Amino acid sequence: MREMIAGGELDYVTGDYLAELTMLILARDRAKSPDRGYAKTFLTQVEESLGLALERGVKIVANAGGLNPAGLAAAVRTLAERLGLAVNVAHVEGDDLIGRAGELGFGSVLSANAYLGAWGIVDCLNAGADVVVTGRVTDASVIVGPAAAHFGWQRDDYDALAGAIAAGHVIECGVQATGGNFAFFTEIPDLLHPGFPLAEIAADGSSVITKHAGTGGLVSTDTVTAQLLYEVGDARYANPDATLRLDSLSLSQDGPDRVRISGVRGEPPPPTLKVSLNSIGGFRNSATFVLTGLDIEAKADLLRRQLDAAVTVKPAELEWTLVRTDHPDADTEETASALLRCVVRDPDPANVGRRFSSAAVELALASYPGFTTTAPPGEGQVYGVFTPGYVDAADVPHVAVHADGTRTDIAPASETLPLEPVAEPSPPEPFTAAATRRVPLGTIAGARSGDKGGNANVGVWVRTDDQWRWLAHTMTVEKLRELLPETAELAVTRTLLPNLRAVNFVIEGILGQGVAHQARFDPQAKGLGEWLRSRHIDIPEELL
Known part of the structure; x- marks a missing residue:
């Protein structure tokens, strides 16, 4: 965060902290104490950056509030007071539906959070907030909110909103847009320290993706294409404020480390909001056996039969995977070895704990030649299950809470369009070649x-x-x-x-x-x- 604020001109610094797995982690954290449930790493970043941000007029917008945005807003105020800084901190809430999970048909879950849009963020920024923290908003909403507030967009400015969604989708995963995790990674200069991407968004929603001067990495039509294709479905990329038509946008190189996104079309959002549902699925354990040298398949078969016979109380799920990492006539023992992995899951921890671990360990002197494991099996560990849910947008509160405690209810979209598959375009003329x-x-x-x-x-x-x-x-x-x-x-x-x-x-x-x-x-x-x-x-x- 400090690198971005110090590295060049910036109006807003934004961050997406809430992967699906993160929501489960924060839910378990909140279960231990109601004061928890937000991303504590955000506070570390703010402590390093808040003074400089206020000095330069850079506003901070992030969804690090997780399951407790009010708690995070209070923690930022406490931090600012300790640093001797006067700061206006607002937050957005309403996404947390855990208290209504049964009523909404979600069953027994650990967390239930609707993906909110950007208009609560807009209200907070328009009221003078320096820092806005939210709960579960969509990844792109922390970018759409600042753009809509800055340009005064209306809720039916679908093309502009969709353009900001596209820009947000590109920069939401940080350096994945500047060469990180990039297929042609050998073409990227200085991946030791790639610069974070930034989006220059225009009043019509078009944007230029770039990065601060002098930073590593690369912004090209290829790096931006890669990120646009990340975790998307069909040609309609739905958000709570507009649906982006991925098939409408065009990319062009606009100079070194500058890629322009233009031609974006948007549609009204769908009538429902997606809900992130996390629950405890049960307990899991695993053991990975190393099979070396000859007769790999026969060794694996022997071990499967032995362990199956030794585990007298069968777990609900038992999965075997044989990974043939071995090579014939290998010149190292590691490259002569394959891995046989056994994963067990069950609602009862006893069925995947010592009962399973002991059965695996006790085969050590009575199984295939060269018996060894990558690590001793341990106790069963709890695992989570993610399920997407959907709820009518009108049934979800969306509230902007300002620094003085005043609350603004954000109305759901008045115009919606149910999601339908887009007709596949005619493919181009086929390319034919003799060789x-x-x-x-x-x-x-x-x-x-x-x-x-x-x-x-x-x-x-x-x-x-x-x-x-x-x-x-x-x-x-x-x-x-x-x-x-x-x-x-x-x-x-x-x-x-x-x-x-x-x-x-x-x-x-x-x-x-x-x-x-x-x-x-x-x-x-x-x-x-x-x-x-x-x-x-x-x-x-x-x-x-």
Whole structure:
């Protein structure tokens, strides 16, 4: 935060602190004490930055309030008083629906938070707030709010609002927009210390994504494309204030480390708000066995049968995964070894605790040759389950609470538009070539993947029009299932985004019940796109 405020001209510094997993962590924190439930790291950053922000007239807007925005606002005031600073701190609340979970049909959950929009932030800023903290607003709302307040946008300025949503979606994950986690990472200068992105937003909602001068990393149409494809669904990207049409925007290089986002169209928001629901799923434990050398499959089979017989009280879930990291005739023991992982889950901690751990350990002298584990099995640990819910926007309070305690109720959107799939555009003319070469898809294509609850998305893009003509016809749902066999039995949808030369896939259920469920060894699907890029495919030689 201090780097951004000190590094160059800035009107607002914003931050998104609330990943789906974070909400579960904060819910468990609040369960220990009602005074907790917000992101304490925010206070550390504010302590370093608040004096400089006030001196330079930079306002701070963040959703770090989590499940306790009022508590965080009070903590910021206490901090400012200790620092001898006069500061106007406001907060936004109403998203926390835990007290009404039963009434709203969400069942027994640990947390239930609706994704609010930007207008509570707008009200706080218009009333003179220097710092605005919120609970669960959408990631982009902390950017949309300052822009709407600055330009005086109205609630039906959908194109402008959608433009700010696009800018917010690009910068919400920090240096992912300046080269972090980027498919073509070897092209990025100075990834040791990449600069954070900033958005210069104009009155019409168009924007330029850039970064402070002299910082590392890169802002290019490719780095911005990668972030636009991150954790999205179809061509409609819904927010509580407007729905962004991802298929409308265009990107252009506007100078070194400057990318312009233009042509954005927006629509009225949907009539419902998404709700983040977290609950305790039960208890889990795991053991990872190292299988070295010959007969890997037979060793794995023996251990499975032995452990199954030794665990007399079967847990509700027992999953085995054999990871063939071994190589024939390997010159190190590590590269001669495969990993066999066993994960157990059960509502009763006794069924996945010592009962499971002891059964695994007691096989140590009676199983396959070379028996060893990566770590001793321990006690069962609690795990969470994320579930998305939906509620009529009119049923959710949205309240701006000002520094003097006055409260402003924010009305829900008066105009809404239910979400419907967008008709797929006609693909471009296919690219045909006589000669092809079998190489990794990532030779020409970038990808970015991520989680949305139990689903995952993989966005794939290319850099030239001819490559796009090939990609649009080649990367079908059937081809994705062929390249990623783990998706073969899952529902997959595809969206073409011609302006980005991109195709986006949403894979349903591949992450089980969300990141805390740990259904895969990559529980947030962050590496799914890189797996896809590594698969070999026939590409026309002219495109290489």
